[in-house]
Amino acid sequence: MNIVITGASRGIGRAIAEAFAAEGHTLFLCARNKEVLEKTALEIMQSFPQCSVKFLATELSDVNNAEAFANFCIKNSIPHILINNAGSFVPGNILEETENALQEMLNSNLFSAYYLTKKIAPSMVKNATGHIINICSIAGLQAYNNGGSYGISKFAMNGFSQNLRNELKETGVKVTTVFPGAVYTDSWAGFDNTNKRIMEATDIAKMILACTKLSASAVPEEIIMRPQLGDL
Numbered sequence: 001m002n003i004v005i006t007g008a009s010r011g012i013g014r015a016i017a018e019a020f021a022a023e024g025h026t027l028f029l030c031a032r033n034k035e036v037l038e039k040t041a042l043e044i045m046q047s048f049p050q051c052s053v054k055f056l057a058t059e060l061s062d063v064n065n066a067e068a069f070a071n072f073c074i075k076n077s078i079p080h081i082l083i084n085n086a087g088s089f090v091p092g093n094i095l096e097e098t099e100n101a102l103q104e105m106l107n108s109n110l111f112s113a114y115y116l117t118k119k120i121a122p123s124m125v126k127n128a129t130g131h132i133i134n135i136c137s138i139a140g141l142q143a144y145n146n147g148g149s150y151g152i153s154k155f156a157m158n159g160f161s162q163n164l165r166n167e168l169k170e171t172g173v174k175v176t177t178v179f180p181g182a183v184y185t186d187s188w189a190g191f192d193n194t195n196k197r198i199m200e201a202t203d204i205a206k207m208i209l210a211c212t213k214l215s216a217s218a219v220p221e222e223i224i225m226r227p228q229l230g231d232l
Contacts, residue, residue: 002073003020003028004028018048059112082133088105105153131176132173133176179224
C-alpha cells in the first residue's frame with residue numbers, strides 16, 4: 001500500500017513510518033527539515049529493504065507547499081493511507097503568550113493537515129477506499145494547565161477530524177482521530193523515562209498499524225492512549 005506520513009523525520013512520525021516499512025509498504029514522507037528527513041529516509045531504507053521510501057521536505061502549513069507534496073504523492077500512485085502527524089508543541093498561557101502564538105499553533109497543528117487532506121482525499125473518494133488518520137492529542141479533549149494556544153489548536157484539529165469523518169462516511173474512506181497522552185519524544189527531552197512512566201512512540205505506531213488492518217465495514221473513530229499510570 002501507499003502510505004503518506006507527515007512529520008515523519010522523528011518521534012511518533014518516524015515510529016509510524018518504521019512500522020509500515022517493516023511490512024514492505026511504499027512510504028511518502030514529509031517533514032520540514034530536509035537534512036533530518038533525508039537521514040531518516042535513508043536509515044529506514046537500510047533497515048527495511050523490503051519497503052520503498054520517497055520523501056519531500058516542505059512546510060505544509062503553506063497551501064501551495066501542501067499541494068506540491070500532494071501532487072508528489074499522487075503522481076506516483078493513489079495514496080491508500082494518509083497520516084497527518086505534522087505538528088509542534090509550545091506550552092503557554094493564553095494571557096501571557098505572544099500575539100502570534102495562536103496563529104503559529106494553528107498553522108502547525110491544523111492547517112498542515114487541513115490543506116493536505118483537501119488535496120489527497122478526493123483521490124481516495126474517487127476510488128471509494130482509503131484511510132485518513134489524524135494525530136491529535138488529549139489536549140484536544142480537555143484543557144490543562146499551560147496548554148494555551150497548543151490546546152486550542154488541538155481542539156480545532158479534533159473538530160476538523162470529526163467533520164471529516166461525517167462527510168466521508170458514505171464514500172468508503174475511513175477517518176480515525178488518535179489522541180495520545182504523554183509520549184517520549186523531543187517534546188519530553190530530558191525526561192527520565194527509565195521507569196516507563198510515559199508511553200513510547202512505538203506504542204502509538206503499533207496501534208495505528210493495527211487499526212488499518214480492519215475490514216472495510218469497521219473504523220475506529222477515536223483512539224485515546226494514555227500512560228498506564230495516567231496523565232502527568
